[in-house]
Amino acid sequence: MSKVPHLVQYQGSKRILAPKITAYFPTRFNRLIEPFCGTGALTIYSATKSLCKKYILNDINTQIVDMIDECINNPEKLYEEYKSIWEKQFLEGVDKIDYYYKMRDKFNEAESIPALTLFILARVAKGAIRYNSSGKMNQICDKRRNGTKPETIKNNAFDISHLLKGKTTLYSMDYREILKMAQKGDLIYMDPPYQGVAHGLSSRYLYSLPFDEFVKSLEYLNARGIDYIVSYDGKTGDKTFGKDLPEYLGCKHILIEAGRSSQATLNGKKAYTLESLYISEKLWKRDA
Numbered sequence: 680m681s682k683v684p685h686l687v688q689y690q691g692s693k694r695i696l697a698p699k700i701t702a703y704f705p706t707r708f709n710r711l712i713e714p715f716c717g718t719g720a721l722t723i724y725s726a727t728k729s730l731c732k733k734y735i736l737n738d739i740n741t742q743i744v745d746m747i748d749e750c751i752n753n754p755e756k757l758y759e760e761y762k763s764i765w766e767k768q769f770l771e772g773v774d775k776i777d778y779y780y781k782m783r784d785k786f787n788e789a790e791s792i793p794a795l796t797l798f799i800l801a802r803v804a805k806g807a808i809r810y811n812s813s814g815k816m817n818q819i820c821d822k823r824r825n826g827t828k829p830e831t832i833k834n835n836a837f838d839i840s841h842l843l844k845g846k847t848t849l850y851s852m853d854y855r856e857i858l859k860m861a862q863k864g865d866l867i868y869m870d871p872p873y874q875g876v877a878h879g880l881s882s883r884y885l886y887s888l889p890f891d892e893f894v895k896s897l898e899y900l901n902a903r904g905i906d907y908i909v910s911y912d913g914k915t916g917d918k919t920f921g922k923d924l925p926e927y928l929g930c931k932h933i934l935i936e937a938g939r940s941s942q943a944t945l946n947g948k949k950a951y952t953l954e955s956l957y958i959s960e961k962l963w964k965r966d967a
């Protein structure tokens with residue numbers, strides 16, 4: 680498959696950067712493990728390029744994992760249910776914005792319903808499912824769009840399923856539990872939440888990630904000789920986000936171009952965003 684399928688927008692998705700990031704992958708590895716998978720852009724891209732045969736996807740957000748699971752293992756059901764939810768916003772007498780807020784209430788109250796999560800992501804502003812301090816998703820909808828058309832969802836969901844069904848195991852737990860499952864010969868790609876924006880009322884993701892605890896996890900992988908690559912913040916113009924990972928970890932620090940900053944463009948400036956990529960010591964030394 681040459682076209683890379685894409686299910687739905689998700690803030691922080693590595694869809695656009697996937698070719699640049701996978702360029703640092705080793706030529707051979709057993710399993711690709713994504714402990715902070717979100718919508719799994721790197722896994723989908725890797726499967727499109729047949730970079731490996733087995734994948735582990737994990738995210739602490741169960742609603743996202745359930746949606747990806749349904750997409751891989753039951754795309755027809757995901758499509759049918761999404762279509763039904765999506766079409767109801769156009770019924771006579773229904774206000775599309777009110778409908779989104781009703782669906783958002785349901786999303787916050789009901790158990791995880793994959794097609795509903797998909798609808799919310801398709802309609803939410805900037806693909807950002809922000810949660811308030813009591814864990815309720817409180818992001819507004821994008822008023823200019825109606826959300827991806829069901830037929831587009833269908834095509835992409837079937838393509839993703841074709842790529843990953845029978846090759847992928849999904850979990851929803853803390854990333855550290857997933858790291859324990861890794862073995863030598865696996866490759867772990869980690870894309871944790873940005874430092875500094877993962878707390879409080881407008882948190883981007885459900886859970887924050889303490890820096891020191893994350894560094895300890897990387898020490899743990901080093902001690903076990905497991906290869907990893909981490910996307911961890913970066914900089915826009917001369918503004919740097921987040922702390923660098925400590926040098927003693929031995930990682931190679933690379934900055935990859937992530938395009939023009941939309942915020943800087945709004946402020947009338949031309950600034951480029953660079954994203955940090957850290958390659959574990961054993962991995963870069965082997966390829967050097």
Ligand SMILES: C[S@@+](CC[C@H](N)C(=O)[O-])C[C@H]1O[C@@H](n2cnc3c(N)ncnc32)[C@H](O)[C@@H]1O
Nearest residue numbers: 691692693715716717718720739853854870886
């Ligand atoms: C930057 S996003 C990943 C985006 C992903 N690379 C993609 O392409 O869609 C970070 C993800 O980490 C998840 N997360 C946050 N804390 C976590 C934890 N302690 N363990 C596992 N996942 C976590 C969030 O729910 C979020 O989906």
